Amino acid sequence: MTPSISYQLHRILRGSIPFWISLFLIFLSVVPLRITGFATVTPSFLMISVFYWSLHRPYLLPAPVVFLLGLIFDILTGTPMGLTSLMLLVVHGIAVTQRQVFVGKAFVLSWWGFFLIGAGIAVFSWIVACVLELTIIPILPVFIQYGLTVLFFPLLAWCFAVVQSSILKHI
């Protein structure tokens, strides 16, 4: 028996939730919040989202979608196009290949994993940006952003977990 069209549509809509959440988080990080000094160290909510969904629902956030999200972020913020895409693809690649290490284990483990990957990404993105601009860019904001991102991880991960267990339970 083939499922009805409305069922399939429903499924597709629900399946695209990780994408919409990520898109919303991009907007959230670009909208001016007017907190002193926050603009340059806005936590990378998008990276948390990509990491989480790559771990828990990799087929709902495949590599091309990750690439697209990174590109949208780059376009909106004026970052060199491809920089965020590259970083997110690396995060996605690591998360997908190391799934068995994190999924089903204690939350602290994925936080720790994100902590390590985030550090690598911070340094890597800084190096790429410096090579692109052929100057030394101040590294402190990069690390503050990384620290804030790690601190925000539990909150967002909790929200994602709620979404996952309520809407995406059987998808």
Next chain:
Amino acid sequence: MALGQNSAWRLAIPLKVFFQRFAFLSLICLSIALLVLGKADLVVMERVRTISTDALSPVLSTLSQPINALNKGIERVRELASLVEENERLRRENERLLKWQSVSRSLDRENDYYRRLLNALSDPLVLPITARVVGDSGGPFVRTLLLGAGTLDGVRVGQAAVGPHGVIGRVVEVGHQSARVLLLTDLNSRIPVALENSRHKGILVGDNSSSPKLEFLPTNAQVSPGDKVVTSGDGGLLPAGWPIGMVASVAEGQVRVQAYADWTRLEYVSVLRYDLPGLTDKHNNPGDLGESKLGN
């Protein structure tokens, strides 16, 4: 039959994995290619950027409204506490400013008179277009702002953007209804400036830190902290004499400037339409006075 299906599956799964890997690697290569191509200033990439920004800026503008309202509410509550002192301070300031107003009026008249005597050409009047800030740089690598106004409103690439306290940067990209401002703190920002008192000229060079460097000053220039820095108008792109900031420190031949702009409170930004006859191209910068009757 069942056997055939089985072997097909056995073939299909590695194929799927292979294609997934292939897609992943090619996307990584594509990102790197984009980064490299981005350095080449391709027109196509710029078009993609402006079109997408244009399409997405209404979303940002809508999203930023509740946040603005919230911020305003918080500020209102904070202001309530110091209402009396604030009132007192403003009254005193108003008195002082009224005196200044009369002084500046008479100076203005005097200036006009001398100008007429000398038959000096005055700079074209500058018309501001004020737009709301709908996005900021959500990361550590760039210092830009996204404005909710574009070519339809008269914004053009190269125009100066000023906040309530002074120049904040220049328009670098413009779509139909959105524009990106490169702040003067950004790595790629270069703005011709002059020291207000000594009239020594230099270039304000951003380096992603909060206080940009002042470079290419003449070697004999005397600079000390507190000197005011204004736009020099060199190159004809920016109007001359607009305030930028103050010299914050002079150390080891490096002069740092603290901008007047309050980077976190930029809610509205004015883009200056400025047209030097003969120097700027009408098509690129049609923001002259003839277009609107405001200047007359």
